[in-house]
Amino acid sequence: xxxxxxxxxxxxxxxxxxxxxxxxxxxxxxxxxxxxxxxxxxxxxxxxxxxxxxxxxxxxxxxxxxxxxxxxxxxxxxxxxxxxxxxxxxxxxxxxxxxxxxxxxxxxxxxxxxxxxxxxxxxxxxxxxxxxxxxxxxxxxxxxxxxxxxxxxxxxxxxxxxxxxxxxxxxxxxxxxxxxxxxxxxxxxxxxxxxxxxxxxxxxxxxxxxxxxxxx
Amino acid sequence: xxxxxxxxxxxxxxxxxxxxxxxxxxxxxxxxxxxxxxxxxxxxxxxxxxxxxxxxxxxxxxxxxxxxxxxxxxxxxxxxxxxxxxxxxxxxxxxxxxxxxxxxxxxxxxxxxxxxxxxxxxxxxxxxxxxxxxxxxxxxxxxxxxxxxxxxxxxxxxxxxxxxxxxxxxxxxxxxxxxxxxxxxxxxxxxxxxxxxxxxxxxxxxxxxxxxxxxxxxxxxxxxxxxxxxxxxxxxxxxxxxxxxxxxxxxxxxxxxxxxxxxxxxxxxxxxxxxxxxxxxxxxxxxxxxxxxxxxxxxxxxxxxxxxxxxxxxxxxxxxxxxxxxxxxxxxxxxxxxxxxxxxxxxxxxxxxxxxxxxxxxxxxxxxxxxxxxxxx
Numbered sequence: 331x332x333x334x335x336x337x338x339x340x341x342x343x344x345x346x347x348x349x350x351x352x353x354x355x356x357x358x359x360x361x362x363x364x365x366x367x368x369x370x371x372x373x374x375x376x377x378x379x380x381x382x383x384x385x386x387x388x389x390x391x392x393x394x395x396x397x398x399x400x401x402x403x404x405x406x407x408x409x410x411x412x413x414x415x416x417x418x419x420x421x422x423x424x425x426x427x428x429x430x431x432x433x434x435x436x437x438x439x440x441x442x443x444x445x446x447x448x449x450x451x452x453x454x455x456x457x458x459x460x461x462x463x464x465x466x467x468x469x470x471x472x473x474x475x476x477x478x479x480x481x482x483x484x485x486x487x488x489x490x491x492x493x494x495x496x497x498x499x500x501x502x503x504x505x506x507x508x509x510x511x512x513x514x515x516x517x518x519x520x521x522x523x524x525x526x527x528x529x530x531x532x533x534x535x536x537x538x539x540x541x542x543x544x545x546x
Numbered sequence: 547x548x549x550x551x552x553x554x555x556x557x558x559x560x561x562x563x564x565x566x567x568x569x570x571x572x573x574x575x576x577x578x579x580x581x582x583x584x585x586x587x588x589x590x591x592x593x594x595x596x597x598x599x600x601x602x603x604x605x606x607x608x609x610x611x612x613x614x615x616x617x618x619x620x621x622x623x624x625x626x627x628x629x630x631x632x633x634x635x636x637x638x639x640x641x642x643x644x645x646x647x648x649x650x651x652x653x654x655x656x657x658x659x660x661x662x663x664x665x666x667x668x669x670x671x672x673x674x675x676x677x678x679x680x681x682x683x684x685x686x687x688x689x690x691x692x693x694x695x696x697x698x699x700x701x702x703x704x705x706x707x708x709x710x711x712x713x714x715x716x717x718x719x720x721x722x723x724x725x726x727x728x729x730x731x732x733x734x735x736x737x738x739x740x741x742x743x744x745x746x747x748x749x750x751x752x753x754x755x756x757x758x759x760x761x762x763x764x765x766x767x768x769x770x771x772x773x774x775x776x777x778x779x780x781x782x783x784x785x786x787x788x789x790x791x792x793x794x795x796x797x798x799x800x801x802x803x804x805x806x807x808x809x810x811x812x813x814x815x816x817x818x819x820x821x822x823x824x825x826x827x828x829x830x831x832x833x834x835x836x837x838x839x840x841x842x843x844x845x846x847x848x849x850x851x852x853x854x855x856x857x858x859x860x861x862x863x864x865x866x867x868x869x870x871x872x873x874x875x876x877x878x879x880x881x882x883x884x885x886x887x888x889x890x891x892x893x894x895x896x897x898x899x900x901x902x903x904x905x906x907x908x909x910x911x912x913x914x915x916x917x918x919x920x921x922x923x
Contacts, residue, residue: 345752351759415751415783419800419817436755437776437809439762459814459852467816470857496814497867498852503912 336362337451340382340408342373342399344392348436352386352413352443359444370394374402382408383451387430389414389421397424404429404527411450413443423464427530431523432456433464457519462495465522472529482525491518560719560726564669564712565620569611572662576607579659586652595642599635599655606631610662620670625663629679632656632663633686640690648690651697661708668712676709676716746782754779758809776809797827799855799862806831806838806853815855820862822922829896830864830920833904836892837866837916845870845913861902862922867915872908893918 339361343349346368353363364380367373370391377385385408389396400410410430412422422433432450434443435458446456466489472481484492487508494504501515508515583596590596610628613619639655640648654660660683668676684702691698754775761772783804798819807813822830834853841851849868856863893916897904902920 348752348756351756415755419815423817436752437758437779440759459812459854461814463814463854463856464817466856467818470816471818493854493856496852496854496856497865497915498812498850498854498869499867499912507909507912 336360337384337447338362338364338380338382339447340365340367340373340377340380340385342367342370342385342391342396343388343413344368344390345388348388355440355444356386356447359447361447368392370396370399373399374406377403377406377408384408384447385410386413386447387411387425388436389418389425395421397421397428400425400430401428409450409453411446411456413438419464422461423468426461426465426523427468427526429527429530433458433461435460454516455520455523457495457523459496459498462492462519465526466492466496468526469522482529484522484525488518488522491515492522495519560723561617561669561716564716564719565614565666568662568665568669569614571665572607572610572659575657575659575662576603579603579655579657582653582657583655589644589647589652590642591644592642595638596655599638599642602631603635603656603659606635607659610666614666620666622671625667625670625675625679628663628666629682632660633683636660636683636686637690649692654687654690661705664705664709665712668709668714669716671713672717673710673713676711676713677706678709680705680707680709751779751782754782773809780807780809781805795824796821797824799827799830799864802827802831803834803853803855803864806834810848811838811851811853813853813855816857820855820857822862822920826900826920829900830862830918833893833896833918834864834866836896841866841868841870841914860921862920864918864920865915866918868913870913872910872913 339356341349341352341356341363343352343366349366349368353366356363364382365373365376367376368391370393373385373387373391385399385403387396387399387403387410389412391399396412396414400412403410410425411432411434412425412430413434413436414422415436426433431453432446432455434446434456438446449456466484469482469484469489472478473483475481490508491504494507499507501512501519504510505512505515580600583600587593587596606628613624635656636654642655643652664676664679664683667679681702684705687701687705688694688698758772758776758779761769761775764772799822800813800815800820803813803815838851838853841849845868849870851866851868854863854865854867856865894904897918897920900920902918904919905917906914907917908914
């Protein structure tokens with residue numbers, strides 16, 4: 331690892347056996363596990379106290395949803411990596427819109443997981459093919475939804491890049507195929523997430539204003 | 547009635563308002579009959595008899611309102627008794643009234659009160675019973691007046707219609723009841739399924755994922771066990787996944803493709819359903835299966851593959867890609883020309899039958915990719 335300080339990680343998962351296994355893997359890889367909690371509210375409180383760099387969050391939590399936890403942590407400046415079951419597409423997408431910068435299925439290999447934590451800590455989105463498919467689908471939905479006139483759009487290039495990520499090509503392969511630099515591919519991918527986050531925040535503010543006006 | 551009625555219901559809960567309406571009608575028509583008797587009592591041959599009939603009607607009204615409140619007592623003997631008492635009260639008019647006034651069109655003692663028993667038969671037994679009861683009461687009416695004139699005929703027809711309509715409405719509510727019971731049952735089954743899914747998620751799946759994870763770090767048999775656990779985890783997840791989203795006759799392509807997802811095969815798709823006609827969806831899934839078989843045959847069982855599903859304007863794009871050595875330029879068309887490419891027949895054929903197109907591309911070092919484009923209406 332190139333960092334001098336260890337990455338400070340919080341693990342949020344309600345399954346004790348899984349939580350311990352993930353925490354042990356992280357500790358063995360040189361990360362500092364600053365908290366390992368099983369409930370959402372507890373996670374939000376703990377994040378305020380221990381200020382982790384990265385939170386590894388399961389979407390299925392007993393009290394509040396993983397999406398809510400993600401939103402609260404993202405606002406607090408914690409980078410969120412969703413480590414969840416495959417098949418929870420809608421929840422994963424909501425969590426990503428709420429501010430998560432990565433998604434990995436629980437069946438991912440240990441090395442893949444540790445690399446994802448490192449990337450998340452450095453602010454790089456962890457874009458698996460599955461996540462690319464979800465994000466592509468969401469832009470498609472926004473583009474065809476009649477009530478979303480000012481929804482974000484993908485550029486043709488961004489669509490092309492996301493499509494290749496969804497088909498399992500690595501950034502390096504995409505860069506070669508599209509004759510771009512690795513950095514440019516990374517930027518395109520990051521932009522697609524950034525626009526969704528921004529749109530989500532605008533929607534939340536609009537919602538809050540509407541509620542506020544209703545209250546008057 | 548059905549045995550699948552919702553818990554706590556007698557199976558005819560929706561009919562309760564009908565029976566209440568009949569009870570209200572019975573009481574109201576009793577009031578009307580009493581007023582008619584009070585108005586005409588001085589002309590009667592047996593004025594006291596008129597009041598006796600009113601008393602009998604009042605007592606029977608009270609008895610029936612109480613009896614029909616319970617579903618268990620809405621049975622044939624009770625209905626026959628109801629019609630018999632109504633007919634008796636109606637025929638008593640012949641004793642109480644003078645023949646002269648009856649022939650002159652004087653009202654019956656019971657007026658519309660008799661219709662309540664006809665409605666009860668219709669609601670309890672259907673259109674047939676309702677019409678039969680109406681005919682019985684109508685026959686008594688005709689017999690009472692010894693003729694079938696315009697006024698008596700009107701009365702008979704009204705009674706028949708009353709019985710028929712009451713029977714029809716009764717049957718509609720019974721059908722609605724059965725459907726409601728089915729819906730309730732289905733909802734309960736769905737809830738149970740969701741509960742099971744949560745339990746499985748909280749226990750079995752976590753353990754399987756953990757076994758897979760630990761197995762990966764070991765060699766030989768343990769690694770194999772881990773891989774098997776991982777595949778079972780994916781299969782189980784696909785099983786307990788939601789079944790909602792697609793309409794009848796349509797299938798959600800994502801859900802059907804989930805059977806092909808495994809530890810070596812990644813599936814990426816939108817978060818929302820990708821509906822296709824059920825037949826088309828099955829064909830696409832079969833084509834993807836053939837493509838994946840091809841991957842495993844040519845690149846080995848450990849090859850990685852990616853299946854992606856994407857909705858575009860007017861079409862669904864499905865891609866199957868592997869990270870194998872790829873096919874050298876020229877080899878693909880040569881193999882197809884020689885008829886040796888199983889892919890050609892089973893994949894291209896299926897997709898072409900759906901009005902779509904398939905394209906195979908390969909770059910050295912980037913594996914082989916098959917892209918299917920299926921038009922959607």
